[in-house]
Amino acid sequence: MNTVTERETAAAAGAAESAKALEITRLQAWYGESHILHGVDLSVGRGEVVTLLGRNGAGRTTTLRAIMGLTGRRTGSIRIGGRETIQMPTYRIAHCGVGYCPEERGIFASLSCEENLLLPPHVGAKGAKVAEGMSLDEIYAMFPNLAERRNSQGTRLSGGEQQMLAVARILRTGANLLLLDEISEGLAPVIVQTLARMILTLKSRGYTIVMVEQNFRFAAPLADRFYVMEHGRIVEHFGTAELEGKMPVLHDLLGV
Ligand SMILES: Nc1ncnc2c1ncn2[C@@H]1O[C@H](COP(=O)(O)OP(=O)(O)OP(=O)(O)O)[C@@H](O)[C@H]1O
Ligand SMILES: [Mg+2]
Numbered sequence: 001m002n003t004v005t006e007r008e009t010a011a012a013a014g015a016a017e018s019a020k021a022l023e024i025t026r027l028q029a030w031y032g033e034s035h036i037l038h039g040v041d042l043s044v045g046r047g048e049v050v051t052l053l054g055r056n057g058a059g060r061t062t063t064l065r066a067i068m069g070l071t072g073r074r075t076g077s078i079r080i081g082g083r084e085t086i087q088m089p090t091y092r093i094a095h096c097g098v099g100y101c102p103e104e105r106g107i108f109a110s111l112s113c114e115e116n117l118l119l120p121p122h123v124g125a126k127g128a129k130v131a132e133g134m135s136l137d138e139i140y141a142m143f144p145n146l147a148e149r150r151n152s153q154g155t156r157l158s159g160g161e162q163q164m165l166a167v168a169r170i171l172r173t174g175a176n177l178l179l180l181d182e183i184s185e186g187l188a189p190v191i192v193q194t195l196a197r198m199i200l201t202l203k204s205r206g207y208t209i210v211m212v213e214q215n216f217r218f219a220a221p222l223a224d225r226f227y228v229m230e231h232g233r234i235v236e237h238f239g240t241a242e243l244e245g246k247m248p249v250l251h252d253l254l255g256v
Pocket of ligand 2: 061
């Protein structure tokens with residue numbers, strides 16, 4: 001290592017390697033004149049699964065959308081793999097290796113299952129652990145239902161199949177930080193179990209996951225840590241070990 005530049009580059013790479021997958025501080029966000037997030041602090045280590053709980057309208061979807069740069073004005077800091085993204089447009093944020101699965105799933109109705117899978121561009125962050133993105137073969141091995149339905153039109157898929165497709169599609173991009181909004185919503189228990197296994201597989205493969213969930217029973221055994229939001233703020237934060245002791249508080253806050 002000779003030059004200062006080389007040393008600086010190596011130091012930066014080292015810093016990026018040790019940085020949190022996601023570090024949000026004092027995040028405020030607006031939709032037009034509506035001030036929705038009032039100083040959110042949230043951090044997620046690499047390979048962690050973190051769940052964002054809260055009542056309807058608490059600001060959970062807005063938090064995910066703010067991370068992606070999809071709200072109106074945002075202030076504060078959002079570091080992804082150590083890089084500050086608060087000033088970045090959405091396409092650059094995606095290229096930091098983030099995949100967002102919105103509540104409405106966004107499956108293209110006129111395209112087949114496989115065509116939906118082939119749509120996304122490659123966004124995997126350089127030097128990231130999971131930079132390559134899954135091949136169609138890997139996707140079909142992980143989601144046998146999608147393999148069976150590969151030629152079916154988007155709208156012909158069941159709700160569960162559409163949800164798997166929505167998650168599978170972001171895995172194709174090479175994203176290693178996954179933002180999943182209410183993936184269990186409205187699905188039959190057997191499908192929810194399949195999704196739970198999917199989350200555990202992704203975790204074992206080193207993905208970092210932020211899940212917004214209303215379904216506490218689904219989220220509880222999957223997450224390493226929990227955040228609870230209310231009125232655009234984080235009001236509780238704890239790990240799995242503290243979960244039992246927090247149940248009365250969760251009962252009050254969420255009715256679980
Ligand atoms: N596009 C928008 N324009 C203005 N206000 C919005 C918009 N989207 C959401 N809001 C408001 O922001 C607040 C937070 O909404 P958000 O969608 O983040 O809630 P949530 O926690 O995801 O709850 P849920 O999904 O259960 O409704 C709500 O008061 C909502 O009315
Ligand atoms: Mg929501």
